[in-house]
Amino acid sequence: PEPEPEPTPSFNVAPSSLSAKSLASGDLLNHAAWLACFDALGLGGLTRNLAAHCQLESDDGGTVVLRLDPSQSAMKAEVHNVRIERALKEIGIPRRVQFSVAELDSTLETPQQQEERLQQERHAQAVDLLHHDPNIQKLQQAFGATLIESTVKPAPEPRS
Numbered sequence: 001p002e003p004e005p006e007p008t009p010s011f012n013v014a015p016s017s018l019s020a021k022s023l024a025s026g027d028l029l030n031h032a033a034w035l036a037c038f039d040a041l042g043l044g045g046l047t048r049n050l051a052a053h054c055q056l057e058s059d060d061g062g063t064v065v066l067r068l069d070p071s072q073s074a075m076k077a078e079v080h081n082v083r084i085e086r087a088l089k090e091i092g093i094p095r096r097v098q099f100s101v102a103e104l105d106s107t108l109e110t111p112q113q114q115e116e117r118l119q120q121e122r123h124a125q126a127v128d129l130l131h132h133d134p135n136i137q138k139l140q141q142a143f144g145a146t147l148i149e150s151t152v153k154p155a156p157e158p159r160s
Helices: 031-037 045-052 070-075 078-090 111-131 134-143
Strands: 054-059 063-068 096-101
Touching (some): 031 054, 045 054
Parallel strands (some): 063 096
Antiparallel strands (some): 054 063
């Protein structure tokens, strides 16, 4: 018998099934919703970097508490709270923002970890497609060509 594959962490809701509009109805944010609405926030620079290293710890309808990876705590500043609050309000989720510097929950991804995982998945898919491409296979057979997997760059994911 073959060993069973390692279970992957499960998240409450598939992020793609959520949108900022569906969150604006007064529902409390959960971590899946945080991941789903992250890009819609339109954050940039250091604020985006800081928020990308956070997990949603709690939402009471008035205040969102973001758990920040301790390795990123030096970036914490009030200006980032204000920018994230403004961005949440612009997508219909008016909340105050607080940071809690603590070890992250290993079963949840931060937006940064999610983006890295998705990039790795796109890269693996692109490599697989190239390995199975008949034209690539002909080049390999005719000229002894090899595919240098580290140089494969998948097309950018279209932003919704």
